Amino acid sequence: xxxxxxxxxxxxxxxxxxxxxxxxxxxxxxxxxxxxxxxxxxxxxxxxxxxxxxxxxxxxxxxxxxxxxxxxxxxxxxxxxxxxxxxxxxxxxxxxxxxxxxxxxxxxxxxxxxxxxxxxxxxxxxxxxxxxxxxxxxxxxxxxxxxxxxxxxxxxxxxxxxxxxxxxxxxxxxxxxxxxxxxxxxxxxxxxxxxxxxxxxxxxxxxxxxxxxxxxxxxxxxxxxxxxxxxxxxxxxxxxxxxxxxxxxxxxxxxxxxxxxxxxxxxxxxxxxxxxxxxxxxxxxxxxxxxxxxxxxxxxxxxxxxxxxxxxxxxxxxxxxxxxxxxxxxxxxxxxxxxxxxxxxxxxxxxxxxxxxxxxxxxxxxxxxxxxxxxxxxxxxxxxxxxxxxxxxxxxxxxxxxxxxxxxxxxxxxxxxxxxxxxx
Numbered sequence: 001x002x003x004x005x006x007x008x009x010x011x012x013x014x015x016x017x018x019x020x021x022x023x024x025x026x027x028x029x030x031x032x033x034x035x036x037x038x039x040x041x042x043x044x045x046x047x048x049x050x051x052x053x054x055x056x057x058x059x060x061x062x063x064x065x066x067x068x069x070x071x072x073x074x075x076x077x078x079x080x081x082x083x084x085x086x087x088x089x090x091x092x093x094x095x096x097x098x099x100x101x102x103x104x105x106x107x108x109x110x111x112x113x114x115x116x117x118x119x120x121x122x123x124x125x126x127x128x129x130x131x132x133x134x135x136x137x138x139x140x141x142x143x144x145x146x147x148x149x150x151x152x153x154x155x156x157x158x159x160x161x162x163x164x165x166x167x168x169x170x171x172x173x174x175x176x177x178x179x180x181x182x183x184x185x186x187x188x189x190x191x192x193x194x195x196x197x198x199x200x201x202x203x204x205x206x207x208x209x210x211x212x213x214x215x216x217x218x219x220x221x222x223x224x225x226x227x228x229x230x231x232x233x234x235x236x237x238x239x240x241x242x243x244x245x246x247x248x249x250x251x252x253x254x255x256x257x258x259x260x261x262x263x264x265x266x267x268x269x270x271x272x273x274x275x276x277x278x279x280x281x282x283x284x285x286x287x288x289x290x291x292x293x294x295x296x297x298x299x300x301x302x303x304x305x306x307x308x309x310x311x312x313x314x315x316x317x318x319x320x321x322x323x324x325x326x327x328x329x330x331x332x333x334x335x336x337x338x339x340x341x342x343x344x345x346x347x348x349x350x351x352x353x354x355x356x357x358x359x360x361x362x363x364x365x366x367x368x369x370x371x372x373x374x375x376x377x378x379x380x381x382x383x384x385x386x387x388x389x390x391x392x393x394x395x396x397x398x399x400x401x402x403x404x405x406x407x408x409x410x411x412x413x414x415x416x417x418x419x420x421x422x423x424x
Contacts, residue, residue: 038144041189146188381420
């Protein structure tokens with residue numbers, strides 16, 4: 001069912017519509033090097049093939065998963081002969097170009113620069129991370145979108161009706177809820193939709209039925225693997241959405257992203273590690289129990305394992321998302337770290353130094369130290385920062401949750417210390 005002409009391509013109107021870039025390239029034959037970036041089953045290979053065919057260029061395909069530099073050299077030599085003998089340009093299509101290492105990508109660079117070949121690369125991964133900068137600077141990145149529900153439904157109906165290339169010879173019909181189910185499980189992937197349709201049609205025909213029912217579709221699909229590459233961009237997109245949902249105090253969204261990761265096979269301990277960081281960075285002292293909860297979830301998940309481990313995981317996620325938020329301790333850490341880097345190893349004040357030996361005591365180590373518990377309220381009027389930094393405030397508690405009590409206490413402490421300092 002691969003389209004035989006650009007007019008048959010469903011979806012990607014932002015690239016193939018009237019006056020759009022790819023449509024103009026194909027119409028004029030002026031093909032420039034491009035990287036097609038998009039999810040599986042959105043038409044990257046098909047579009048590359050049809051653009052090349054319509055332009056009249058020689059089309060050579062290399063699969064990065066199996067082809068190497070030797071295959072590329074052979075393709076380049078063929079391109080040289082085609083140009084010299086026939087006057088035809090060559091388009092080299094590299095499928096899954098992100099699987100080529102830097103040296104392999106470097107190998108095609110001079111031929112793209114010289115204009116001997118035009119590169120069309122296809123990738124499901126972010127080219128910013130997977131394609132070398134010199135190659136990116138010589139190619140335009142075009143983003144393909146997941147196919148919409150209407151597009152998937154149109155492709156399914158076309159395949160069911162086509163008697164030459166599709167399933168039309170089977171004379172089957174498709175119930176409305178069945179096509180809706182195919183659309184739902186396809187996730188915008190045309191290849192997955194057509195594969196599911198083919199198996200569902202076989203199931204219906206084997207049972208002697210003329211209509212494909214939703215049960216056939218469900219059986220054909222079995223378990224849909226959610227799009228989630230544990231080593232790719234989607235991994236970082238989903239975990240980012242998870243963290244930001246908790247930060248926004250949205251437990252519903254946080255639960256959704258958490259279950260997306262678990263259903264796609266993510267290591268639950270990876271999720272809990274991010275929760276522990278979040279508990280300190282984004283909740284902090286607004287709810288000191290948050291970190292305890294995160295560590296307790298880690299222990300529970302580690303002890304119980306999946307699938308039941310998702311239950312304490314969900315409890316922890318909803319707690320963290322619903323807790324009052326403060327990044328005051330995180331900001332204080334950054335400010336103190338900046339000061340340490342800026343000022344270097346400032347000397348420790350003598351009254352704060354330990355004095356385990358007689359010589360050290362004679363040198364004044366520990367001299368003048370005031371033991372706070374000997375003073376009212378366990379507060380002694382002494383500074384603990386190096387002289388150059390006395391009076392600097394790094395930690396400014398918020399007025400949220402338990403941190404409001406900490407703020408009130410520190411305000412009293414800091415006022416008393418400042419008053420003692422003025423008196424001196």
